[in-house]
Amino acid sequence: MPNLDMVLRSNSDALLVIDVQNDFCPAVDGAGGGGALAVAGGDEIIPLINSLGRRFDHVLLTQDWHPSGHISFASSHPGAQPYGQIQAVYGAQTLWPDHCLQDSYGAAFHPALDLPHAELILRKGFRPSIDSYSAFLENDHSTPTGLAGYLRERGLTRLFLCGLAYDFCVRFSAIDGIALGFECLVIEDATRAVDLPGSVDETNAALAAANIPRIQSSALRL
Numbered sequence: 085m086p087n088l089d090m091v092l093r094s095n096s097d098a099l100l101v102i103d104v105q106n107d108f109c110p111a112v113d114g115a116g117g118g119g120a121l122a123v124a125g126g127d128e129i130i131p132l133i134n135s136l137g138r139r140f141d142h143v144l145l146t147q148d149w150h151p152s153g154h155i156s157f158a159s160s161h162p163g164a165q166p167y168g169q170i171q172a173v174y175g176a177q178t179l180w181p182d183h184c185l186q187d188s189y190g191a192a193f194h195p196a197l198d199l200p201h202a203e204l205i206l207r208k209g210f211r212p213s214i215d216s217y218s219a220f221l222e223n224d225h226s227t228p229t230g231l232a233g234y235l236r237e238r239g240l241t242r243l244f245l246c247g248l249a250y251d252f253c254v255r256f257s258a259i260d261g262i263a264l265g266f267e268c269l270v271i272e273d274a275t276r277a278v279d280l281p282g283s284v285d286e287t288n289a290a291l292a293a294a295n296i297p298r299i300q301s302s303a304l305r306l
Contacts, residue, residue: 090269091305098142098240100219101133102247102254104197105148107183107190109248120190121183123249125276130196132274133246136301137199142240144231145199146219146253148184149191149207156215157182167280174224177215178280186210206231217253220260232264242267244304246274251283258296272298 107119109126119126137143150156158166158179166181184191208216208229215223220231235241243266245258254275261268270291277284291298 090303094141096239096241098144098243099137099140100243100245101145102257103146103148104194104247105184106192106194109194120181123276123278126248129274129276130194134198143199143202144204145202146206146208149186149210150184151186151212155213156180218256218260220264244269244271246271250275250277251287252278255287259294262294262296269297269299271301273300
């Protein structure tokens with residue numbers, strides 16, 4: 085993917101920071117062990133995201149926010165194991181370790197994330213019977229989160245996506261954003277992937293098919 089040269093537009097651009105939460109990071113405050121669904125290198129991108137945030141007038145955050153017994157938890161399905169799949173009413177659902185429980189330490193933003201001028205925190209995945217990878221739509225691909233309406237009322241038309249994880253929530257947010265009429269670009273060096281078998285290759289192909297550029301942070305210019 086070429087390193088495109090992008091001039092930022094202060095009035096209509098936004099940085100969309102996806103799910104930089106303790107449970108998705110391998111280490112918090114230097115402690116070992118990491119989060120319940122730690123993404124390799126997830127904490128390494130936080131300084132870059134902080135730096136990017138200072139270049140945008142408009143910064144938006146998403147936050148995974150699951151109730152106990154959520155459909156995406158392997159523990160909610162007797163005999164199931166994390167990273168397997170079930171067939172939900174809305175289609176295939178990957179099962180995960182319990183993570184980002186509402187009002188828990190794991191659901192909190194990583195303490196190193198420093199974006200005090202963020203204008204919106206969008207919580208997703210709070211419905212017990214449906215998961216939500218995308219910042220725009222639940223996993224049934226029809227139930228809206230409300231983000232599209234917010235962006236339209238604010239006149240924000242071009243989104244630069246970063247955060248966790250590249251091959252799930254970043255991917256589906258970008259694809260839904262394009263489908264809803266927004267321009268979306270993924271800042272590749274400010275993301276990290278869960279990297280299940282085939283998931284990164286599938287994401288690369290899906291973004292290419294949707295004509296969503298994958299750019300490097302060095303391409304952004306004021």
